[in-house]
Amino acid sequence: MTFLQRIQQASVLKLTRAACILALIGLALMTWSLLDPRAIPVIVAMSVGHAFGFGAFGCYLLAVILDVRSARAESASDHSTDTDTKS
Amino acid sequence: MESRAAQGATRHLQARVEGRTIGRIVPHTWLAIVSLMAAAASAAILLRFLVRRPNLNLPTKLWLFVGVGVLPTLAAVTSTVSGMEATTQREFCGSCHVMTGHYDDSSNPQSQSLAARHSRNPFFGERACYVCHADYGMYGYPVTKAGGMRHVYLYYFGGYRQMTLAQAEREIHIVKPYNNLNCRQCHTTTASVWRRVPDHYSMSAEIDSNRVSCASVGCHGAAHPFTKRAQASVEPGKPGPGEPKP
Numbered sequence: 001m002t003f004l005q006r007i008q009q010a011s012v013l014k015l016t017r018a019a020c021i022l023a024l025i026g027l028a029l030m031t032w033s034l035l036d037p038r039a040i041p042v043i044v045a046m047s048v049g050h051a052f053g054f055g056a057f058g059c060y061l062l063a064v065i066l067d068v069r070s071a072r073a074e075s076a077s078d079h080s081t082d083t084d085t086k087s
Numbered sequence: 088m089e090s091r092a093a094q095g096a097t098r099h100l101q102a103r104v105e106g107r108t109i110g111r112i113v114p115h116t117w118l119a120i121v122s123l124m125a126a127a128a129s130a131a132i133l134l135r136f137l138v139r140r141p142n143l144n145l146p147t148k149l150w151l152f153v154g155v156g157v158l159p160t161l162a163a164v165t166s167t168v169s170g171m172e173a174t175t176q177r178e179f180c181g182s183c184h185v186m187t188g189h190y191d192d193s194s195n196p197q198s199q200s201l202a203a204r205h206s207r208n209p210f211f212g213e214r215a216c217y218v219c220h221a222d223y224g225m226y227g228y229p230v231t232k233a234g235g236m237r238h239v240y241l242y243y244f245g246g247y248r249q250m251t252l253a254q255a256e257r258e259i260h261i262v263k264p265y266n267n268l269n270c271r272q273c274h275t276t277t278a279s280v281w282r283r284v285p286d287h288y289s290m291s292a293e294i295d296s297n298r299v300s301c302a303s304v305g306c307h308g309a310a311h312p313f314t315k316r317a318q319a320s321v322e323p324g325k326p327g328p329g330e331p332k333p
Contacts, residue, residue: 012143016151020133023155027126030166034119037173038182039239046167053159060155067143 012063012070019059026052116172122165129158174235175217177206183238185247185255189216189311201302201310210273219310223268234262256317265310267294270301 026049033045132154141147173179181190192198193206193215206215221231241247247255274281276294281287286306293299302308309315 016143017137019151019155020137023159024130024133027130027159027162030162031123031126033170034122034166037170037179039174039179039242042170042174043236043239046170050163050167053163056155056159060151064148067148 012067015059015063015066019056019063021056022052022059023056026050026056116169118165118169118172122162122169125158125162125165129154129162132158171232174232175214175221177213177216180216183242183247184252185242185250185259187252188256188313192311192313200312201308219269221269223266223272237262253317256314258318259314260318264297265300265302267297267301274301 029041029045029049029052033041033049132150136147136151136154177190177193180186189202192200193202195203196207198204202215202219205211205219208215211218217231221227222234224230247259250258276282276287276291282291287294290299294301300306300308302310304312304315
């Protein structure tokens with residue numbers, strides 16, 4: 001595994017954990033607005049809560065993209081190694 | 088007027104002693120329950136991932152997709168609809184202390200104000216503030232919600248929060264003249280029973296153009312007469328809109 005791949009792998013894990021934490025914060029704000037539907041909780045849930053939710057899903061998608069890219073890069077390098085060995 | 092303010096304060100204090108909050112609505116709708124269940128399921132998946140730290144294999148990724156994408160989306164959509172619904176409730180409008188007088192009057196079974204009589208009507212009921220004050224028309228809902236944001240801004244940053252109830256009843260006014268179209272959502276002005284009233288017939292142009300409000304004193308108002316009396320009390324010598332002219 002190259003250094004870049006290691007960074008990408010670490011980023012995938014970090015991004016996934018960040019996505020989980022952001023999603024938990026967003027869910028907590030949404031739950032607050034449901035249990036205590038006054039002006040501020042409802043507004044915060046619909047603005048900040050949704051922003052956290054979108055951020056979480058964005059982090060997750062970025063993690064998936066990085067993971068797919070690293071997997072492709074890995075398979076390509078394996079394929080080139082096989083070709084070199086055969087020739 | 089002070090006694091009304093004192094009653095409002097006592098009501099809030101009593102509610103606090105009893106451990107409840109004025110303006111709090113118990114989430115009993117199925118949407119709120121669905122939202123809470125989706126949020127709980129999503130939180131369980133996410134916490135499990137954060138605590139156990141499993142390898143990022145395909146099943147884990149799929150679980151995370153459900154925990155970060157599917158369930159939070161369901162929770163967000165249902166909580167938004169449920170939250171928007173909560174903002175149309177009379178309890179919600181009464182959750183700001185400056186609205187205590189309006190809330191108390193509309194909830195008072197003895198009151199004969201326009202607001203109270205409409206609140207006793209099951210069609211308006213718990214949504215009386217919203218039904219009467221929401222802008223009518225295609226964009227009525229978002230326009231009304233945007234107007235509500237202005238109320239929140241004024242409450243927290245415009246000094247309303249520091250006002251006493253008596254001050255609020257004197258100083259807070261409706262932002263623009265009440266639109267007769269809102270009354271005419273239900274009360275048709277084309278039926279013969281309406282046109283038979285001489286004042287309606289003679290003032291139909293003024294009513295159509297909002298130059299005369301249906302909720303004028305002497306017609307069918309005032310909707311919240313105590314606020315009119317409170318506002319008149321700061322202008323001595325001048326009859327207020329809720330008072331008879333000399």
